[in-house]
Amino acid sequence: MSDSRDWLQEISACVGPKGLTMDAEDMAPWLTDWRGRYTGSAQALVSPASTREVAQVVKIANAHAIAIVPQGGNSGMVGGATPDQSGESIILSLRRMNTIRSVSPCDQLAVCDAGVILQNFHEALAEHGQRFPLTLGGKGSATIGGLVSTNAGGTQVLRHGTMRSLVAGIEAVLPDGSILNSLAALKKDNRGYDLKQLLIGGEGTLGIVTAATLKTVPALVDRCVTWVGVKTPQAAYALFQFLNARESQSLEGFEIIPATCLDSVLEHIPGTRAPLAQPSAWNVLIEITRDQHDATDPRITAETLLEKAFEENLAQDAAFASNETQAEAFWKIRDSIAEAERAAGPALQHDISVPISKMADFITESTPIMEAKFPGTEVAAFGHMGDGNVHYHVKAPPGAAGTGWTLEYAAKITPMVHDLVVAAGGSISAEHGIGQNKRAELGRLSDKAQLLALQAIKSAIDPKNIMNPGKLVPLASEQRAS
Numbered sequence: 001m002s003d004s005r006d007w008l009q010e011i012s013a014c015v016g017p018k019g020l021t022m023d024a025e026d027m028a029p030w031l032t033d034w035r036g037r038y039t040g041s042a043q044a045l046v047s048p049a050s051t052r053e054v055a056q057v058v059k060i061a062n063a064h065a066i067a068i069v070p071q072g073g074n075s076g077m078v079g080g081a082t083p084d085q086s087g088e089s090i091i092l093s094l095r096r097m098n099t100i101r102s103v104s105p106c107d108q109l110a111v112c113d114a115g116v117i118l119q120n121f122h123e124a125l126a127e128h129g130q131r132f133p134l135t136l137g138g139k140g141s142a143t144i145g146g147l148v149s150t151n152a153g154g155t156q157v158l159r160h161g162t163m164r165s166l167v168a169g170i171e172a173v174l175p176d177g178s179i180l181n182s183l184a185a186l187k188k189d190n191r192g193y194d195l196k197q198l199l200i201g202g203e204g205t206l207g208i209v210t211a212a213t214l215k216t217v218p219a220l221v222d223r224c225v226t227w228v229g230v231k232t233p234q235a236a237y238a239l240f241q242f243l244n245a246r247e248s249q250s251l252e253g254f255e256i257i258p259a260t261c262l263d264s265v266l267e268h269i270p271g272t273r274a275p276l277a278q279p280s281a282w283n284v285l286i287e288i289t290r291d292q293h294d295a296t297d298p299r300i301t302a303e304t305l306l307e308k309a310f311e312e313n314l315a316q317d318a319a320f321a322s323n324e325t326q327a328e329a330f331w332k333i334r335d336s337i338a339e340a341e342r343a344a345g346p347a348l349q350h351d352i353s354v355p356i357s358k359m360a361d362f363i364t365e366s367t368p369i370m371e372a373k374f375p376g377t378e379v380a381a382f383g384h385m386g387d388g389n390v391h392y393h394v395k396a397p398p399g400a401a402g403t404g405w406t407l408e409y410a411a412k413i414t415p416m417v418h419d420l421v422v423a424a425g426g427s428i429s430a431e432h433g434i435g436q437n438k439r440a441e442l443g444r445l446s447d448k449a450q451l452l453a454l455q456a457i458k459s460a461i462d463p464k465n466i467m468n469p470g471k472l473v474p475l476a477s478e479q480r481a482s
Helices: 004-015 024-030 051-063 118-126 144-149 195-199 233-247 259-268 298-311 324-335 337-344 356-373 402-423 439-445 448-461
Strands: 044-046 068-071 090-093 100-104 109-113 167-173 179-182 208-215 222-230 251-258 282-290 317-320 347-353 378-384 389-395
Touching: 004 044, 004 051, 024 044, 024 090, 051 068, 051 090, 051 167, 051 208, 068 144, 068 208, 100 118, 109 118, 109 144, 118 144, 144 208, 167 195, 179 195, 222 233, 222 298, 222 324, 233 251, 233 282, 233 298, 233 356, 251 259, 251 324, 259 282, 259 337, 259 378, 282 298, 282 324, 298 317, 324 337, 337 347, 337 389, 347 402, 356 378, 356 389, 356 402, 389 402, 402 439
Parallel strands: 044 090, 068 090
Antiparallel strands: 100 109, 109 208, 167 179, 167 208, 222 282, 222 317, 251 282, 251 378, 347 389, 378 389
């Protein structure tokens, strides 16, 4: 490896004093992932202010075979933006690149830098009568580049899809430092391989996303948010089918939440309160919207549909948000589950997906299997019933030591959960990516063709393996034998 003083001086000259730090204290917050499971080391934290500067930094790194770990808001769930412990890589932060370049309500498109924070993007679009139909609990820190790189989902996938559906164009820097300019939002473009789609969900292993053209939709006129109590996950699925068959164009959210998760939120998150007077074993959070004034009032739609649902015994109780404050309070419960579960004690958290029609049965059938195999544990399964995404938490027995229990049982519990998921025809990663957390499991459970394709693409585009090495693509030792 080249003398670090040489290439660091080159990078410093490129990004200036604001764009480079090697101070341990300044770097410390960015060396550990959001969950606190991975901590690495790096030679420097580099923060370019433009795509041109990113390209120059990557060219320097490529020339000297320096590994680059791209990072946005550092709010990922799988250790995908955390360097390894070798201390040989650099973190390339996109946070200084936070400009919304353009908003075009007529075209329903917006172009923004990778470092734009999702919540800020939402607020900026609102001024133009538009919105970006993807939101999640970490919207105050998650960046556009990170959301693109992990193909994020969130709570509105039911109607609008994941980031893969919402990205119309991409600008990125490839491993040799060349700039891919594919920001044009073309309806038809048959110039060969769609490199944009390789970068979406690529977790920074093929290049660094520096900007994106994103699809927007009209701002909401209003919405109706309803909290509904149901007996079982199967009842929740029946209610989903009932509503989706009648109102698929305005049904924007359908989240399933067990009483155990609600109880954790009420205990650990200040300012929250139970939406229903009488508790239900399972709860559903429903959002029906309209973005045109001449469409039916969503409150009327929701009341009419739920009245019929009650007649068919699809629900036990319901509470309608009477205003936006209450609507946000309902959503705060859903968005705070991960934080509340973390405060409640150690747990192994799995972001998985199964076919929508199998989600209810997967929850009810897998839960007793896991709890019997690991006595004292408790399964908390919640998530996006409309797209089959289950957040599947296996909580430690009361009194278990936090880090110690997690380290001891991760290798036992997680493979068993993933085996059940694969048997149900599902995926071990629904919306958080692979990172370093699921890399070995991807290798264990993927077929030969998929692994060969992953490796071939990675090797062809990044032959020196400088782009986020050790993430996403399984190592040779982690691959299944056949």
